[in-house]
Amino acid sequence: MSDGGPEIHGKYAPSSADGSPWTASTSPLFNGRLKLQLMGFVVATVGWVLGTTSMALAEWRVWYVNSTSLLSSHLACVGVWRACIFHQGNGLDRAIGCQGYSYFDPYIPMDIRVAQILLPLATILGLFSKAAIIFALKNMYLSKVQKTCDASAVAGMLSIAASFCILAAVVWNQLSIQTEEGIAFPPSFNLPFKPDSQEVGGAALMAFLGSCGLFFGGLAYFSYKYPLDSRVHPTTSDT
Numbered sequence: 001m002s003d004g005g006p007e008i009h010g011k012y013a014p015s016s017a018d019g020s021p022w023t024a025s026t027s028p029l030f031n032g033r034l035k036l037q038l039m040g041f042v043v044a045t046v047g048w049v050l051g052t053t054s055m056a057l058a059e060w061r062v063w064y065v066n067s068t069s070l071l072s073s074h075l076a077c078v079g080v081w082r083a084c085i086f087h088q089g090n091g092l093d094r095a096i097g098c099q100g101y102s103y104f105d106p107y108i109p110m111d112i113r114v115a116q117i118l119l120p121l122a123t124i125l126g127l128f129s130k131a132a133i134i135f136a137l138k139n140m141y142l143s144k145v146q147k148t149c150d151a152s153a154v155a156g157m158l159s160i161a162a163s164f165c166i167l168a169a170v171v172w173n174q175l176s177i178q179t180e181e182g183i184a185f186p187p188s189f190n191l192p193f194k195p196d197s198q199e200v201g202g203a204a205l206m207a208f209l210g211s212c213g214l215f216f217g218g219l220a221y222f223s224y225k226y227p228l229d230s231r232v233h234p235t236t237s238d239t
Contacts, residue, residue, distance in 0.1 A: 034137070036220055036223050037133065037136065037137060037152065037220065037221065037223070038137070039220060040133070040216075040217040040218070040219070040220025040221050040223070041130075041133050041134075041137070041217065041220075042217075043213050043216055043217040043220065044126070044129065044130070044133075044159050044213060044214050044216075044217025044218060044220075044221075045130065045213075045217070046210075046213045047126075047163070047209070047210045047211065047212065047213020047214040047215075047216075047217060048123070048126035048127075048129075048130070048162070048210065048213070048214060049210070050206050050207070050209050050210030050213060051119070051122055051123070051126065051162070051166045051206075051207055051210030051211060051213075051214065052122075052123045052126070052210075053206065053210075054119075054166075054203045054204070054206040054207035054210060055080055055081075055119040055120070055123070055207075056081070057079055057201075057202070057203035057206070058077040058078065058079035058081075058082050058083060058084045058098065058201075058203065059077045059079065059201030059202045059203040059204075060077075060078060060079045060080060060115075060173050060200075060201050060203045060204045060207075061077070061078040061079075061173065061176070061177055061198055061199075061200070061201055061204075062075065062076075062077055062078075062198060062199050062200070062201045063075065063076040063077070063078060063191070063195035063197075063198045064195055064196055064197045064198065065191070065192060065195050065196055066196045074086060074087050074096070076191055076195070077201055078112075078183065079201075079203060080112060080115045080116055080119060080169075081100055081101065081102075081116070082098045082099060082100040082101065083098065083099055083101070083185065083189060083191065084096075084097070084098035085097060085098075085189075085190060085191070099188065099189055102116075103116045103117070107183065107184045107185060107186065108183075109176065109181060109183055111169075111172040111173060111175070111176045111181075114168070114169065114172060115169035115172070115173065118165040118166070118168055118169045119165070119166065119169055119207075121162075121165050122162040122163075122165035122166045122214075123162075125158045125159075125161050125162035125165065126158070126159065126162040126214060128158050129154075129155045129156075129158035129159040129162065129214075129218070129221075130155075132151050132152075132154045132155035132158060133151070133152065133155035133221055135151045136151035136152040136155060136221070139151060152221045152222065152223075153221070153222065155218070155221045156218040156219065156220075156221035156222040157218070158218075159214045159215070159217050159218030159221060160214070160215055160218035160219070162214050163211045163212070163213075163214035163215035163218065164211075164215075166207050166208075166210055166211040166214070167208070167211040167215075169207065170204055170207050170208045170211065173200070173204050174200060174204070177198055177199065177200055180194060180198070181194075182194035
């Protein structure tokens with residue numbers, strides 16, 4: 001028993017700036033952090049979709065082949081999993097056909113082999129990152145601060161790792177074009193070892209944008225920290 005003064009029970013609870021218990025609805029930083037996390041989720045999702053889509057497209061390298069005694073003038077698109085040939089005539093590009101290849105085909109250059117590993121890996125990492133950030137958003141709403149911090153950090157690391165995987169494939173593709181590296185396709189592909197000219201295709205640009213989306217989305221995930229305004233206050237009662 002006390003003489004009417006406050007008795008400290010030793011119980012501690014996080015509170016907001018005015019001393020009231022901290023909850024998702026009362027924290028002044030909650031709405032801002034939630035919006036940033038949601039924005040990161042949207043940006044990373046767009047990046048993940050772009051990166052995954054680019055993997056299936058053939059327009060990573062665009063080859064231009066002039067007419068020869070054996071071949072007519074045509075355009076070829078060399079991608080991660082296939083090469084497509086288009087006949088050029090009368091100002092129009094008419095598709096002739098596409099032929100696929102895999103990691104185990106001996107004529108595939110190293111940059112394409114690496115891309116066949118990195119791009120599917122980026123897709124998987126991005127998928128796990130999405131699962132982690134959804135778990136973090138749920139815990140943020142339920143005011144489970146520690147679990148939110150851990151899940152957000154995991155989501156950020158996975159998203160940035162996926163970004164670097166895609167970026168590595170894009171950079172290596174660019175270097176192969178700049179150094180004019182050739183590919184010894186089989187005769188059935190009807191393609192020369194090297195084209196007369198080549199340039200970066202739209203799929204590589206799409207992959208680069210996807211890498212940027214995953215990277216900046218991952219950075220946004222790291223924005224969540226333990227609320228600065230949650231301070232420990234002893235609970236008191238009068239007896």
